Amino acid sequence: MTENAAVEDTAQDLALADGxxxxxxxxxxxxxxxxxxxxxxxxxxxxxxSQELAEYTHINSTxxxxxxxxxxxxxxxxxxxxxxxxxxxxxxxxxxxxxxxxVLFGAGNLGQAIASSDIFADHGFQIVAIFDVDAKLVGKxxxxxxxxxVADLERVVEEQDVVxxxxxxxxxxxxxxxxxxxxxxxxxVFNYSxxxxxxxxxxxxxxxxxxxxxxxALYFYLT
Amino acid sequence: MTENAAVEDTAQDLALADGxxxxxxxxxxxxxxxxxxxxxxxxxxxxxxSQELAEYTHINSTxxxxxxxxxxxxxxxxxxxxxxxxxxxxxxxxxxxxxxxxVLFGAGNLGQAIASSDIFADHGFQIVAIFDVDAKLVGKxxxxxxxxxVADLERVVEEQDVVxxxxxxxxxxxxxxxxxxxxxxxxxVFNYSxxxxxxxxxxxxxxxxxxxxxxxALYFYLT
DNA sequence: TAGATTGTTAATCGATTAACAATC
DNA sequence: TAGATTGTTAATCGATTAACAATC
Numbered sequence: 194m195t196e197n198a199a200v201e202d203t204a205q206d207l208a209l210a211d212g213x214x215x216x217x218x219x220x221x222x223x224x225x226x227x228x229x230x231x232x233x234x235x236x237x238x239x240x241x242x243s244q245e246l247a248e249y250t251h252i253n254s255t256x257x258x259x260x261x262x263x264x265x266x267x268x269x270x271x272x273x274x275x276x277x278x279x280x281x282x283x284x285x286x287x288x289x290x291x292x293x294x295x296v297l298f299g300a301g302n303l304g305q306a307i308a309s310s311d312i313f314a315d316h317g318f319q320i321v322a323i324f325d326v327d328a329k330l331v332g333k334x335x336x337x338x339x340x341x342x343v344a345d346l347e348r349v350v351e352e353q354d355v356v357x358x359x360x361x362x363x364x365x366x367x368x369x370x371x372x373x374x375x376x377x378x379x380x381x382v383f384n385y386s387x388x389x390x391x392x393x394x395x396x397x398x399x400x401x402x403x404x405x406x407x408x409x410a411l412y413f414y415l416t
Numbered sequence: 417m418t419e420n421a422a423v424e425d426t427a428q429d430l431a432l433a434d435g436x437x438x439x440x441x442x443x444x445x446x447x448x449x450x451x452x453x454x455x456x457x458x459x460x461x462x463x464x465x466s467q468e469l470a471e472y473t474h475i476n477s478t479x480x481x482x483x484x485x486x487x488x489x490x491x492x493x494x495x496x497x498x499x500x501x502x503x504x505x506x507x508x509x510x511x512x513x514x515x516x517x518x519v520l521f522g523a524g525n526l527g528q529a530i531a532s533s534d535i536f537a538d539h540g541f542q543i544v545a546i547f548d549v550d551a552k553l554v555g556k557x558x559x560x561x562x563x564x565x566v567a568d569l570e571r572v573v574e575e576q577d578v579v580x581x582x583x584x585x586x587x588x589x590x591x592x593x594x595x596x597x598x599x600x601x602x603x604x605v606f607n608y609s610x611x612x613x614x615x616x617x618x619x620x621x622x623x624x625x626x627x628x629x630x631x632x633a634l635y636f637y638l639t
Numbered sequence: 640t641a642g643a644t645t646g647t648t649a650a651t652c653g654a655t656t657a658a659c660a661a662t663c
Numbered sequence: 664t665a666g667a668t669t670g671t672t673a674a675t676c677g678a679t680t681a682a683c684a685a686t687c
Contacts, residue, residue: 229612402448412438
């Protein structure tokens with residue numbers, strides 16, 4: 194009995210423990226399931242099978258069932274998973290229940306496209322302000338959000354408890370803007386430029402790289 | 417001798433064989449090294465160590481040296497890797513030497529931002545045409561590229577040997593445009609909308625998902 | 640020479656997959 | 664009942680890491 198219990202206490206089970214972080218891989222995969230689930234919910238889908246999730250995420254269906262069953266019995270045999278409740282469960286696991294305030298820097302074409310879209314709002318990220326150095330843009334609204342002058346940055350970040358800053362500026366000014374965001378207290382920088390950014394160790398940079406994703410896809414097409 | 421040879425013929429070595437595909441993981445990591453290297457080259461950097469690459473990619477430095485040494489001895493002990501030659505080596509491995517023609521669908525804010533940036537050109541992807549359903553936009557130029565009417569799509573894809581289509585359109589029209597691209601012969605669809613796309617099995621969809629990347633980064637910030 | 644960094648080994652850990660009983 | 668799909672096992676494979684000799 195005791196022996197069995199010990200043997201069965203695998204890494205999978207450890208993911209359940211409150212004090213433990215998910216592994217990088219599990220967290221990344223859960224995030225992708227969530228993306229598909231939220232979109233499926235929008236389309237009015239009520240249940241989804243691990244096989245369907247596999248088609249959209251390119252993750253093996255056994256892997257998906259395994260990931261999910263590590264946290265509870267969310268599915269119904271012969272039926273699949275309820276989209277609604279699975280969204281909630283994964284949100285709980287990823288601690289992304291509720292809203293997170295973010296700021297957007299850069300109100301050019303890219304900034305406007307981001308502000309006008311649902312891509313962040315659908316996942317619980319609310320853009321509380323756009324910043325731009327161009328005084329002509331200050332006061333304008335894109336989507337629901339107003340463009341502020343750079344002088345407001347520190348105040349907004351503090352008052353609205355902003356942890357994430359999104360950079361939609363040219364490569365040439367990306368480092369300066371990142372420094373400013375970090376100075377204001379932002380801990381996660383999402384970089385849409387190509388610039389390699391230097392930040393303190395307690396700050397995370399994520400650089401968007403569509404061309405890299407394409408290279409990768411192309412390799413498997415060519416071979 | 418024979419025994420040793422067999423034992424040493426590991427998965428790592430197999431990556432070298434001409435006929436064999438890279439594993440998904442290796443191809444993904446090589447693509448990321450390439451992204452950093454190209455940017456480092458732009459900044460005038462001549463050599464780079466595995467440690468520096470690790471800082472920018474969040475990939476363990478031993479893993480990087482291991483990945484690279486599987487294909488040859490590219491580095492110099494005590495010095496690092498020459499940025500120039502490593503770019504060329506990885507391009508050879510990923511078979512991304514030379515140019516690839518791509519088309520962009522959608523000339524709104526996002527499409528304009530993409531067309532005006534270097535993000536694709538820097539990695540050897542040339543945007544040969546932008547398409548839009550809005551007749552008022554046809555004939556305009558963004559970056560170096562002209563906006564075409566949708567009627568030209570099939571001809572351009574065939575004449576310019578286009579394999580990749582980038583979708584910068586609203587979710588509501590994404591599936592229709594994807595169908596049209598696939599019909600014209602495109603094999604890789606890069607989807608900037610949130611729409612889940614259905615495509616034939618020989619076509620690959622890659623959906624950009626900044627919010628998912630943020631969720632993931634935020635999880636590790638919160639824990 | 641002294642310091643730095645690669646290339647490689649060896650050990651561990653997590654991911655992947657097929658298969659199938661359980662059960663809706 | 665019959666069909667579908669989960670939850671789980673067991674086996675394999677690839678990723679990860681520390682450590683260090685080789686060598687620039």
